[in-house]
Amino acid sequence: MELRSNIDPNEIESLVWAFQHPRSRQLIYQGPAGMGWFSVEGSLAMVAAADQRIRDHVVFINFFGAYYDAQTLFLQIASGNCFHEGHQESWEVDRLTRLVFANEMIESLEHPTERKLLEFRFLKNGDVAGSSLVDLSDHAQIVWRLLEHPTLEEAGALFRICLQSFVNG
Secondary structure, eight states: OOOOOOOOTTHHHHHHHHHHHHHHTTOSOOSOEEEEEETHHHHHHHHHHTSTTTTTTEEEEEEESOOSOHHHHHHHHHHTEEEETTEEEEOOOOHHHHHHHHHHHHHTOSOHHHHHHHIIIIISOOOOOGGGGGGSOHHHHHHHHHHTOOOHHHHHHHHHHHHHHHHHO
């Protein structure tokens, strides 16, 4: 199996299975139990724990490094700044986190040629001529700008543009 460095919503089904399977084989205690996860998996585990198949059996979730608000995470990764209650500071985004973010952004592009160009630039650290940017769709230009470490304010504006285009269609 190839590691894609992506967040996969289908993973929720795997987490439900991971909770059910040992119980179905009577390998563990059959009463109420909890779940423990790290990073993004913790956020997905919260969704999985609400699944009707297991929700009455999950009595706690213990997670570290999960995120609560996807928009905040998006802005923090794009800008390389963390913020809370009006305080902002520079954040050295982990390489894997940055890779997953870039993959998710690039895979949102409709045109394969744009995906290949941005993969070359941001995933393989290739050198791309500035003239190549002129032919990119609006969406691809936004993704490019988000991957170029914008300021927090610029990332917010780009996020709002993405959100508006998503809502409109």
